[in-house]
Amino acid sequence: MHIRTFRAASLQDALEDIRRQMGDGASVLYTRQVREGWMGWLGKTSVEVTAGLRDDHDVPRHVHLTNQDAQSDQVAQSDQVAPAAVANRDVPQARHGYPLELQDLRSLLLFAGVDDIVADRWIESTYAFGVAMASGVEPGQWIDYLRQTVARGIRIAGPIHVPPRGRRVVALVGPTGVGKTTTIAKLAAGFRLEAKRSVALVTIDTFRIAAVQQLQAYAEIMDLPMEVVQNPEDMQPALERLGDVDLVLIDTAGRSPRSDTRIEQLRAMLRAAQPDETHLVLSATSSRDTIQNILDGFSAVRPTAAILSKLDESTQLACVLAAFEGRNLPISYMTTGQQVPDDIETADAESLVGDLLATHLTSGRIPQVSMLGRNAA
Numbered sequence: 068m069h070i071r072t073f074r075a076a077s078l079q080d081a082l083e084d085i086r087r088q089m090g091d092g093a094s095v096l097y098t099r100q101v102r103e104g105w106m107g108w109l110g111k112t113s114v115e116v117t118a119g120l121r122d123d124h125d126v127p128r129h130v131h132l133t134n135q136d137a138q139s140d141q142v143a144q145s146d147q148v149a150p151a152a153v154a155n156r157d158v159p160q161a162r163h164g165y166p167l168e169l170q171d172l173r174s175l176l177l178f179a180g181v182d183d184i185v186a187d188r189w190i191e192s193t194y195a196f197g198v199a200m201a202s203g204v205e206p207g208q209w210i211d212y213l214r215q216t217v218a219r220g221i222r223i224a225g226p227i228h229v230p231p232r233g234r235r236v237v238a239l240v241g242p243t244g245v246g247k248t249t250t251i252a253k254l255a256a257g258f259r260l261e262a263k264r265s266v267a268l269v270t271i272d273t274f275r276i277a278a279v280q281q282l283q284a285y286a287e288i289m290d291l292p293m294e295v296v297q298n299p300e301d302m303q304p305a306l307e308r309l310g311d312v313d314l315v316l317i318d319t320a321g322r323s324p325r326s327d328t329r330i331e332q333l334r335a336m337l338r339a340a341q342p343d344e345t346h347l348v349l350s351a352t353s354s355r356d357t358i359q360n361i362l363d364g365f366s367a368v369r370p371t372a373a374i375l376s377k378l379d380e381s382t383q384l385a386c387v388l389a390a391f392e393g394r395n396l397p398i399s400y401m402t403t404g405q406q407v408p409d410d411i412e413t414a415d416a417e418s419l420v421g422d423l424l425a426t427h428l429t430s431g432r433i434p435q436v437s438m439l440g441r442n443a444a
């Protein structure tokens with residue numbers, strides 16, 4: 068696929084440019100608003116649109132695959148595409164035999180930052196899945212099969228487990244600014260106000276006064292006991308002072324996954340707290356490399372689950388979900404905005420794969436504005 072990025076004053080202007088320069092066969096892959104000028108200051112807003120054009124400009128005709136086709140290794144597809152062998156494990160070669168729509172989806176996955184090993188694995192499984200469908204594959208349906216393939220690989224942790232009796236201690240860890248404190252407030256509100264459980268807060272983020280005040284403000288609004296802990300040896304006495312509550316939520320300072328010393332300090336604090344669950348908060352807006360570095364760096368604190376934050380700011384989750392491939396870390400919650408307490412949901416695979424890619428090719432035509440995703444102007 069041929070991919071180009073256009074910038075214009077409005078979405079309409081950008082689409083006109085795309086039509087003029089790439090023709091009617093182009094599809095919108097991604098849109099975002101950008102501010103021009105130094106650091107975005109004093110600059111005007113413009114729209115950046117990335118468009119793709121298939122190498123083969125023909126729109127694939129109806130692709131019909133049956134079990135019988137699979138058994139005979141012959142796939143009935145559009146004329147331009149050579150038959151593919153399902154059993155062919157040599158993916159780089161086999162992928163040229165995939166239906167065009169599936170080849171396009173592979174390009175979109177790579178464009179979204181998914182590494183080619185994971186993209187090939189997903190596409191191969193999707194193809195095998197589609198071929199096995201007795202009903203065949205309608206045009207436009209491959210994206211659904213791809214979503215199902217990715218969804219099958221996602222591990223879901225379920226919500227924090229607060230037993231009827233006994234105290235549950237849960238820590239949230241992660242890099243700076245991903246939404247740890249906001250998520251603690253949302254969780255506290257959910258368990259306190261909706262589930263009517265007793266909740267207490269602890270912060271070990273004593274670096275910045277503002278960080279303590281931020282959590283303190285939530286504790287006061289919800290009338291929750293709160294402790295500020297500076298050193299590992301103060302942790303158990305603080306937990307004892309909180310007494311017999313159902314759930315203790317521990318907020319931590321944002322840590323760079325590359326700072327071994329800071330991660331080690333965090334580890335010492337958590338060792339003292341002995342949390343029942345440690346949730347690693349990751350922003351869904353992060354790149355693949357960032358997510359991988361975070362997953363690697365924070366593995367030292369042994370997270371039991373991951374929380375994906377800022378889903379509302381992310382147009383595609385493919386590279387985030389790809390980074391979880393092969394890791395034994397289930398996803399517990401997804402946060403979808405700044406509003407406390409509303410913008411949090413327990414994670415489910417179907418919702419996560421709903422935003423797998425910013426948009427997918429709709430029979431080679433530029434989609435309507437309403438299909439451009441959340442970042443559309």
Ligand SMILES: Nc1nc2c(ncn2[C@@H]2O[C@H](COP(=O)(O)OP(=O)(O)OP(=O)(O)O)[C@@H](O)[C@H]2O)c(=O)[nH]1
Nearest residue numbers: 243244245246247248249321376377402403404405
């Ligand atoms: N759009 C969006 N913003 C969020 C979400 N969750 C948190 N935020 C915002 O992200 C910013 C940082 O949130 P915090 O909760 O302070 O993040 P943190 O991880 O505690 O940050 P540090 O303590 O500095 O490491 C705030 O402006 C939040 O309102 C979310 O789900 N979506």
Ligand SMILES: [Mg+2]
Nearest residue numbers: 247248272278
């Ligand atoms: Mg914080």
